[in-house]
Amino acid sequence: xxxxxxxxxxxxIAVAATAALLAxxxxxGSGGGTGADxxxxxxxxxxxxxxxxxxxxxxxxNDLIAKFNTTHPNIKVEATPNVNDDKLTQGVRSxxxxxxxxSFTTDNVGQFCSSGGWVDLAPFVTKSGLDPAKTFPKATLDxxxxxxxxxxxPFLADAYGLYYNxxxxxxAGITSPPKTMSEFKADAVKLQQLNADGSIKVAGVMPTFHGxxxxxxxxxxxxxPTYVGxxxxxxxxxxxxxxxxxxxxxxxxxALGGFEKLEKFRAGFGEEFSAQNPFQAGQVAMQLDGExxxxxxxxxxxTLNYGTAPLPVPDDQADSxxxxxxxxxxxxxxxxxxxxxxxxxxxxxxxxxxxAVNSFAATIHNVPTTFAAxxxxxxxxxxxxxxxxxxxxxxxxxxxxxxxNGGKYQVTFQEFCYAWExxxxxxxxxxxxxVDKQIDTDTAQAKP
Amino acid sequence: xxxxxxxxxxxxxxxxxxKVKAPPGLRALRRRRGAxxxxxLSPWLIGFAVFFAYPLGATVYYSFTHYDLINPxxxxxxxxxxxxxxxxxxxxxxxxxxxxxxAVMVPLRVLFGLGVGMIAVRLKRGASLFRTxxxxxxxxxxxxxxxxxxxxxxxxxxxxxxxxxxxxIPNVGWFNDPAWAKPALAMLAVWGIGDLMVIFIAALVDVPxxxxxxxxxxxxxxxxxxxxxxxxxxxxVVLFALVTGVIQTMQYYTQAxxxxxxASGIIGxxxxxxxxxxxxxxxxxxxxxxxxxxxxxxxxxxxxxLSLLLFGIAMLATVLLMRRRAGFMTAED
Numbered sequence: 001x002x003x004x005x006x007x008x009x010x011x012x013i014a015v016a017a018t019a020a021l022l023a024x025x026x027x028x029g030s031g032g033g034t035g036a037d038x039x040x041x042x043x044x045x046x047x048x049x050x051x052x053x054x055x056x057x058x059x060x061x062n063d064l065i066a067k068f069n070t071t072h073p074n075i076k077v078e079a080t081p082n083v084n085d086d087k088l089t090q091g092v093r094s095x096x097x098x099x100x101x102x103s104f105t106t107d108n109v110g111q112f113c114s115s116g117g118w119v120d121l122a123p124f125v126t127k128s129g130l131d132p133a134k135t136f137p138k139a140t141l142d143x144x145x146x147x148x149x150x151x152x153x154p155f156l157a158d159a160y161g162l163y164y165n166x167x168x169x170x171x172a173g174i175t176s177p178p179k180t181m182s183e184f185k186a187d188a189v190k191l192q193q194l195n196a197d198g199s200i201k202v203a204g205v206m207p208t209f210h211g212x213x214x215x216x217x218x219x220x221x222x223x224x225p226t227y228v229g230x231x232x233x234x235x236x237x238x239x240x241x242x243x244x245x246x247x248x249x250x251x252x253x254x255a256l257g258g259f260e261k262l263e264k265f266r267a268g269f270g271e272e273f274s275a276q277n278p279f280q281a282g283q284v285a286m287q288l289d290g291e292x293x294x295x296x297x298x299x300x301x302x303t304l305n306y307g308t309a310p311l312p313v314p315d316d317q318a319d320s321x322x323x324x325x326x327x328x329x330x331x332x333x334x335x336x337x338x339x340x341x342x343x344x345x346x347x348x349x350x351x352x353x354x355x356a357v358n359s360f361a362a363t364i365h366n367v368p369t370t371f372a373a374x375x376x377x378x379x380x381x382x383x384x385x386x387x388x389x390x391x392x393x394x395x396x397x398x399x400x401x402x403x404x405n406g407g408k409y410q411v412t413f414q415e416f417c418y419a420w421e422x423x424x425x426x427x428x429x430x431x432x433x434x435v436d437k438q439i440d441t442d443t444a445q446a447k448p
Numbered sequence: 449x450x451x452x453x454x455x456x457x458x459x460x461x462x463x464x465x466x467k468v469k470a471p472p473g474l475r476a477l478r479r480r481r482g483a484x485x486x487x488x489l490s491p492w493l494i495g496f497a498v499f500f501a502y503p504l505g506a507t508v509y510y511s512f513t514h515y516d517l518i519n520p521x522x523x524x525x526x527x528x529x530x531x532x533x534x535x536x537x538x539x540x541x542x543x544x545x546x547x548x549x550x551a552v553m554v555p556l557r558v559l560f561g562l563g564v565g566m567i568a569v570r571l572k573r574g575a576s577l578f579r580t581x582x583x584x585x586x587x588x589x590x591x592x593x594x595x596x597x598x599x600x601x602x603x604x605x606x607x608x609x610x611x612x613x614x615x616x617i618p619n620v621g622w623f624n625d626p627a628w629a630k631p632a633l634a635m636l637a638v639w640g641i642g643d644l645m646v647i648f649i650a651a652l653v654d655v656p657x658x659x660x661x662x663x664x665x666x667x668x669x670x671x672x673x674x675x676x677x678x679x680x681x682x683x684x685v686v687l688f689a690l691v692t693g694v695i696q697t698m699q700y701y702t703q704a705x706x707x708x709x710x711a712s713g714i715i716g717x718x719x720x721x722x723x724x725x726x727x728x729x730x731x732x733x734x735x736x737x738x739x740x741x742x743x744x745x746x747x748x749x750x751x752x753x754l755s756l757l758l759f760g761i762a763m764l765a766t767v768l769l770m771r772r773r774a775g776f777m778t779a780e781d
Contacts, residue, residue: 212713268604415729445527446745
């Protein structure tokens with residue numbers, strides 16, 4: 001090989017390849033912005049991006065669209081399923097992006113509103129004479145606005161509670177679901193089954209933070225956290241809830257065999273959103289999960305003998321039993337929309353039409369989000385679903401607050417929790433103080 | 449003095465040969481030649497400008513701005529740079545992981561590629577089958593290959609750990625254990641060394657046979673034949689493999705991301721927040737951070753700082769390797 005030429009070739013490859021590292025070049029997209037005064041009788045096509053992906057869910061959305069078209073034949077809706085928030089925001093900045101956008105992540109509402117990626121709905125709400133306070137429960141109104149700007153409306157909600165295997169409860173001599181965290185731990189220990197070699201056969205519960213919905217935010221909700229103080233700063237260290245929750249979680253993990261043993265068992269779990277879900281597969285006796293699991297069980301594991309209840313609360317807060325973590329689907333108009341008035345008509349239909357809300361909620365087993373729908377939902381007669389409706393209505397139920405940089409503060413807290421459960425945090429108090437400092441720094445960085 | 453004297457620059461410094469103005473015909477010819485050269489180079493020049501110069505310039509500019517991809521960028525000076533270097537813990541993790549991958553995975557790939565290439569060259573029978581079998585893994589799509597490895601190395605249900613159990617070898621967590629996740633990724637990389645094997649086979653068959661014969665006549669053993677005949681001939685290819693390996697490792701994204709998602713069980717579906725680098729940041733790499741900041745947190749400024757850092761490290765590593773090429777070259781090179 002000719003050496004100088006070879007060196008030039010190698011150098012050229014080096015430059016070309018390193019250039020590829022810089023493929024993050026960006027150019028701003030232009031939005032639509034037709035506003036609330038657009039003629040709604042115009043024949044238009046709007047694009048609706050949503051996160052539902054299962055066949056039954058996508059069919060339910062398409063049925064809703066067909067129903068909408070009976071009253072709005074001039075508005076054609078093109079729905080795109082399985083869109084997560086990354087794709088959504090990338091689409092919003094494009095001039096050919098979606099008109100109607102929805103997200104399952106209420107944490108990101110702050111980012112959607114503050115960036116202007118989701119437009120302010122106030123002019124549309126006013127023009128259509130909608131009174132949000134008389135239409136939607138307060139909890140849902142809180143997680144669909146940020147610092148007074150309403151850029152989303154609630155489109156069904158999720159409430160978290162406890163699923164328990166009744167057959168395993170009976171076999172272990174347990175007569176009712178636990179109400180306090182100490183009962184929860186005692187029951188989990190009783191329900192745990194081991195193989196001859198000492199490995200776990202059935203876990204009482206999977207209490208590590210990668211145990212699907214057993215996330216720090218979902219568990220911490222039982223302690224009633226605030227996350228942010230009156231000064232706007234993160235208060236995980238200065239309030240007792242996070243430390244209490246983490247201390248309890250570590251005790252629970254130790255009681256069930258320790259972190260490594262549980263993680264090894266967890267590695268054998270099937271996919272969360274499938275029939276191989278560990279609760280449905282009989283690998284865990286109890287599971288923290290959302291109300292939507294009732295639909296999956298009915299479809300994939302109809303013979304499973306199970307019950308549902310609110311998740312237990314700390315012993316010193318026993319009077320708050322019935323609370324749980326709340327979140328939901330939020331829906332709004334993208335900045336990229338060229339047909340905002342038509343988009344609003346569709347959103348208004350999806351979020352406020354009682355029949356639409358109830359039929360969709362009943363199909364995908366989500367909590368309806370209007371007072372009228374809550375009063376008339378057929379799901380109230382479902383013994384498995386009813387506890388989730390109660391959790392949703394409980395005034396002590398709570399959600400994670402919206403923030404300027406979306407769920408970044410949750411990721412920071414979550415990573416700390418992973419380190420904690422793995423035994424890599426020597427001092428909990430100072431560790432949480434470090435988390436607060438990082439969250440405040442990240443929030444400052446997100447400000448323009 | 450004739451015509452030549454008229455064209456001599458009067459300001460020519462003493463001691464230097466005077467510049468001579470070319471006759472008009474020659475100048476026109478040179479212009480035409482220059483224009484033709486530029487015309488021939490234009491595809492490359494356009495590509496360089498569009499795909500390298502502009503992105504590089506834009507990345508530098510955006511690194512000094514607050515830009516969420518929705519609103520116009522706002523100039524914030526060095527804020528993003530200070531944030532990344534002073535207040536951004538994932539950077540240290542990503543740098544350490546990248547360094548580990550460069551120091552372990554790249555040499556391992558080169559060693560295995562060379563070893564397999566040498567075996568393939570020496571095989572008398574079944575060489576084609578051997579080459580095919582060794583090359584096939586390279587054709588597997590990275591996502592599929594990674595999912596396959598996570599399944600094989602699953603500490604609870606994977607066949608590898610079950611075999612280890614049977615042999616009474618202590619189990620490890622592989623992709624679920626921060627101490628073993630990077631070695632597992634290195635195993636995946638070594639499994640797919642088909643590309644390097646082909647390059648090394650080409651280099652090895654290029655070594656003049658007579659040199660081996662001469663060395664044998666001089667009494668050289670296998671190691672001496674490799675050290676004094678094979679190695680000097682293939683060192684440029686080894687250097688090439690190292691340089692491209694380092695650059696590829698700087699861009700390491702897909703396998704680490706997929707392994708983290710599959711092993712953690714959190715695939716980043718709508719409503720789920722996935723943290724790259726599972727478990728416990730042990731597989732976090734700089735490109736994952738660039739994506740995370742740029743397209744999940746929509747902090748373009750920080751993503752651009754990280755991109756420039758990545759670019760700088762890749763360039764530095766390349767320059768160092770090129771400077772150290774003397775160690776790979778023989779005297780006559």
